[in-house]
Amino acid sequence: MSVKETGVSYYGISYPEHAEKDFKEMIEHNCNAVILALSEFDIDFWFPNIVKVAKVGRDLGLKVYLDTWGIGKWFGGEPPSIFLTNNPGNRQVSAVTNEPLPAVCFNTKAFRDYFYGICEKLAYEVDADGFFWDEPHYALPKSYASITGGAGDDWSCRCPVCQRDFEQQYGYEMPHILTKEVIAFRENNALEILEIASGKIKAIRPGSKIICCVHATINNYYVKENRGYDDWNKVCKVDAFDVFSTTIISYKLPRSYFKSITQQTVDVARKYGKGSQRWLMNYYQEPDKIEEIKEIAQLYAGMGVESLFAWTYRGGYGTVLAAPHALDMWDMLGEAYGEVLSKEYKIK
Numbered sequence: 409m410s411v412k413e414t415g416v417s418y419y420g421i422s423y424p425e426h427a428e429k430d431f432k433e434m435i436e437h438n439c440n441a442v443i444l445a446l447s448e449f450d451i452d453f454w455f456p457n458i459v460k461v462a463k464v465g466r467d468l469g470l471k472v473y474l475d476t477w478g479i480g481k482w483f484g485g486e487p488p489s490i491f492l493t494n495n496p497g498n499r500q501v502s503a504v505t506n507e508p509l510p511a512v513c514f515n516t517k518a519f520r521d522y523f524y525g526i527c528e529k530l531a532y533e534v535d536a537d538g539f540f541w542d543e544p545h546y547a548l549p550k551s552y553a554s555i556t557g558g559a560g561d562d563w564s565c566r567c568p569v570c571q572r573d574f575e576q577q578y579g580y581e582m583p584h585i586l587t588k589e590v591i592a593f594r595e596n597n598a599l600e601i602l603e604i605a606s607g608k609i610k611a612i613r614p615g616s617k618i619i620c621c622v623h624a625t626i627n628n629y630y631v632k633e634n635r636g637y638d639d640w641n642k643v644c645k646v647d648a649f650d651v652f653s654t655t656i657i658s659y660k661l662p663r664s665y666f667k668s669i670t671q672q673t674v675d676v677a678r679k680y681g682k683g684s685q686r687w688l689m690n691y692y693q694e695p696d697k698i699e700e701i702k703e704i705a706q707l708y709a710g711m712g713v714e715s716l717f718a719w720t721y722r723g724g725y726g727t728v729l730a731a732p733h734a735l736d737m738w739d740m741l742g743e744a745y746g747e748v749l750s751k752e753y754k755i756k
Contacts, residue, residue, distance in 0.1 A: 411708075412753045413715040414745040415441030416690065417475065420721070421450055424460040430721065431468050435755050437742030441471035443540050443717065447487035448479055451526055455533075462534045469755040473619065474530050475540040480512030480519060484543030484655070486729075491522055500547045500565035503584050511547035513565045514601050515573060527605045531612040538617030539609055541602055543655055545623065545635040546594060561586070563634060565594075573597075586634060598636035599646060606648035619685060619715075620646070621653035624669045640672065644680040652677040653685035656719060659695040666704060667711070674712045685715035690741050691724030694731045698740045705744035716748065 416434060420427055421444055434442060442465055446458065465472040478485030481492060491512060492499065498516045499508040512519045527539070548564045563586055574582035574593050583590055606618045620643060627638040637643055644652050654673045657666055670686055677684035686708045688701065695701065708716055718741050723734030731737045 410712050410714055411716055411748045411750060413441050413471065413685075413717075414749045415439045415443060415471070415473075415715075415717045416741075417443045417445050417717070417720045419445050421446065421458050421461050422454055424457060424464045427461045428464045428468070431465050431470055434470070434721065435468065437738065438745035438749055438754065439742075440469070440749070440753055440755050441473065441537075441715075441717070442721075443473045443475045444536075445475045445477040445485065445542075445720075446530075447477050447485070448490040448526075449487065450477075451530070452490060455529075459534050462536050466535060466537070471537045473538050473540045473617070474534060474536050475542045476523075476526065477542055479523065479526065480514060481510055481547070482512050482514050482544055483541070484545070491519060495519070499567070501567040501570075502548065502562050502564055503566040504562040506566075509547045509564055511564070513567045513569060515565070515597050516567075516569050520601060520604075523601065524605055524608055527609055528612060531609045531616065536616075538619060538650070539606070540653075541618070541620045543621055543623055544598065544602065544637060546598065549634050570597075591634065594634070594636050595639060595642060599643065603646050603648050606646075610648065617650045618648055619651040619653050620649045621655055621685070621687070624654040624657050624673075624687075626665075626668065626672075640676045641679070644676050644682055649682060651683040651685050651715065652680075653687070653715070653717075656687045656689045659689060659693055659700070663704075663707070666707060670708055670711050670713060678712075683714050684712065685717060686713045688716065688718040688741065688744075690718035690737055691720050691727070691731050691734070692729045694733060694737055698733065698736055701737070701740045702744040702747060705748050709748040716745065 420430055462472045476483055478487040481489050495518055498512055498518050500511045500513045501508055546564050548562050571582045578589055609616050622637040625633050632638050654669055674684045723737035724730040725734040
């Protein structure tokens with residue numbers, strides 16, 4: 409098997425003595441890595457224990473990655489944003505309706521300073537193996553239903569800052585439609601902030617592994633989500649990224665879709681000399697037969713995926729997004745990991 413890394417995301421960053429028990433359970437479930445999901449509140453309030461929890465994980469032999477979870481509602485995740493609460497004028501703005509949206513405009517200086525500050529603080533003080541950029545995206549658009557989109561499709565961001573920067577670069581007012589120039593502007597800015605943040609992290613902690621995880625959507629000539637990270641070649645060209653990752657796929661989609669996304673993920677990662685990572689759903693939804701988790705893990709492993717992760721620990725047990733049979737899902741995930749993880753990478 410090609411799989412070198414297996415892990416889950418984890419919310420329990422409050423008490424290191426509890427995290428230690430959970431980490432041992434993860435190891436029993438054939439995990440050798442964990443992603444700490446860190447909300448803005450966690451980083452602001454629980455920071456001393458985040459430092460301790462990361463150390464506990466590493467002392468047990470786990471690779472520990474830091475997930476800037478839901479920060480600014482630019483990254484994926486459920487937690488609210490302290491920055492948005494304190495800075496209502498830094499929101500993304502709809503291009504069509506001109507309404508402010510519940511997501512930060514990451515082109516504003518206030519947010520960039522805030523985000524870079526978080527990254528530098530984590531890099532300086534938390535002894536982790538790397539960072540996980542978790543589904544970064546513009547608020548709009550998403551989930552196009554038609555094959556070509558249409559004139560009524562809204563998008564973001566067209567706030568005053570984006571309008572000013574666009575006009576400075578192109579010499580004319582930012583259009584209200586997604587022209588090729590607007591798409592390039594959005595994509596370049598979306599990558600720039602992550603590239604700068606990754607560089608700052610590596611300047612502090614050179615060994616940090618940077619994983620960039622984008623939405624697992626098929627972007628082609630006809631269909632494109634325009635979330636800012638749709639051009640996977642462009643994402644993988646960023647030197648500061650070490651691993652290219654694509655996110656969870658619903659179990660309701662055909663297995664051919666799983667295979668297509670995974671093939672594209674592995675191919676583009678190899679093309680640019682990056683590691684490859686795929687995700688499994690271990691919360692909210694489950695396959696018709698729980699054993700199918702093993703089949704999907706085997707599929708990913710057989711296609712050359714190097715890192716497998718699942719969201720989340722214990723199938724989300726105890727949360728509103730728990731899988732219907734959360735603990736059974738968790739146990740089956742552990743069995744699946746045991747079958748695909750190369751023996752030399754298992755924690756003894």
